[in-house]
Amino acid sequence: MTTREIIALSAGNLWRQKLRASLTIAGVIIAIGSFVAMLSFGIGMQKRISEEFENLGLFTTMQVFPAREGEEGDSLTRPLLNDEGVERLSTLPGVRLAYPMSSFDVEVTYGDTSFNSEVLPLPSSAFSMKYFTSELTGETYPDDSSHHAVVTHDLLDILGMEEPEELLGDTLVLQTRPADLDSAIARVIVGFGNPIQRIGELYLDSLQTPGYVRDLARREMQLGLQRFVNGYFNARPTLTDTIIVSGVTESAQRGHLLLAPILVSPAISDRLDRGSIEDDPVALLQALRGGTFFSEEQEARDGEYSRATLNLDPAYDPVAIKDSVEAVGYRALSYVEEFNEMRKFFLIFDSGLGIIGLIALIVASLGIVNTMIMSILERTEEIGVLKSLGADDSDIHRLFLVESGIIGVIGAAFGIVLGWVVTRIASLVAQQIMRQNDMPVLDIFHIPWWLILFSIAFGLLVSLLAGLYPAARAARVDPVKALRGE
């Protein structure tokens, strides 16, 4: 018998048993539907992340950090991530641009409103990266001495604005009080007030002072100290600059690159950021040991940046660039590697979802086995007749295997449709929830062509496997017994 004849016979046999075949196919439809729906969720999530990385240019971005203490030699041989270090990074092969990412605190005045915020100096060349421009409204600043700023949506939120256009062209007044040695010491004492507090606790506790008196004494001690420190801070000179908002970009922590709410040119940050040690006691002690004072601009710049960002040439292997950065003595975070880690996670995640779908398909395959065995029992005489007419075992085997395969293919085809419908409904519900929570509205499901083809092939494979035993049993039917009605 030709394959076409076998398919025609098999389809005819299934058509005769419409109800039973439909119920069996329904099992496959549900199994394939759940398989497609679950996998499309994992694939959709992965696709969204991949697009996010691509849109933000993170595949060509690398973060560089100073080596940890004791990790790369001692503190004397460990390379500092300062201006010189950033310059050195920019000369590495495959690095198109390197710039520090180190923010500082400012007091911002907009109209009648004043609040504390952070400023991140960013060279104008950094805006060549997709990350800063993909969601930009307005313009970036033209050069590194510009008095323009790009702000993030976080600043809009602080100011209670909805649309970026409301802030474009407006002026912001930035104020800082540069740190000096005294204020730094004071800040360390307040910020890390444990030494004084601990002394107070030890002293008062040792006298077994009642709790009320002890708390009162401690509070008085703190207030006195605070007044002392404030005196130093308030005595410092104030630096002021006025900037014009030229652009608004997406919120601050998107895509792993931590952005401050206000991005300014290096010229502005040079004027305002004069005290880099802030409240870090380690930096303070290092400065004391080196005799460094913080009121001078150049000396402030000698401090290390907490990180730097590299813009990479896509023609170069990011792993090789990372090796170069680490060879210099810094730590590096490659987004490509991070993405690969995510892909590994999604592989496991998708496999888990796939296994759930597979279990459903195994249950459906048992239905196929049951249907086929019932069919053999009912058609034993027919098998005997076919054999008497010249069918050999392989013809009968193929006949039943094709019947099983037809169940699988029809089940898979309609299962894909069911999976698609389920994902559309789930996506609509998810998008509604996203809207209600002011989240970006995304389609979290994706059914690629390969998943459709894979599902059909998978449905066919499982149904053929399910049909193997019944088909072998049908092929073994003894025609003499079958014709005798046994």
Added chain:
Amino acid sequence: MSVSWIEVNELKRHYQRGPQTVRALDGVSFEIDRGELVAVVGSSGSGKSTLLNLLAGLDTPTSGSIRVGERFLEKLTRRELALYRAHAHGMVFQSFHLINHRSALQNVELALYFSDLPARERKHRATAMLERLGLGDRLDHRPGDLSGGEQQRVAIARALVKEPEILFADEPTGNLDHDNAGQIASLLQELNRGGLTILLVTHDRELAERVGQRSIRLVYGKVESITSAGEVTA
């Protein structure tokens, strides 16, 4: 000396049923020439149907040999046996064994599925055969809509449509009334006169004597007698 067309030699078919060995056929030998109509007679359990199944290549002997033309059936592979069944012979059964959900035409056509004929040719030949047997107006009828005689004629059409060398008929009139049985018997005679070799298995001695040129009588799996037409047996 002419060589017979079918030669059965010391044919045995034993079954194991529990501890007991059933000797369905126990050393049967005979010969059939091309164009003969031979009746195999015997009571129930004599081994008639077993013999027919062995000759039709549906069963394999315990020992002995069956030669049909150049073929020794016991030496054929399963695939070769299937080809033998597909092309060399046709079979007619007592209970017709038509497939109930298929029309008369589709039942007859089914016998040609194992040839290489295109679908159109298959349909043409099946239609012609049914018309030849007087069933031209019953092509689309299902077996359930036909009388017993018509069903048997459909079964004969199915057996003949592939133009076989030999027709094996197993109690072809067993389920038919007297008139229909007479018509089928006449049809077999007519086909034999056309040159078709027929092996008729029946317990109906009258039918055997009426149509058979020779009769082989089986008793408990052995040939008791082989008689030619007109010879009187005890």
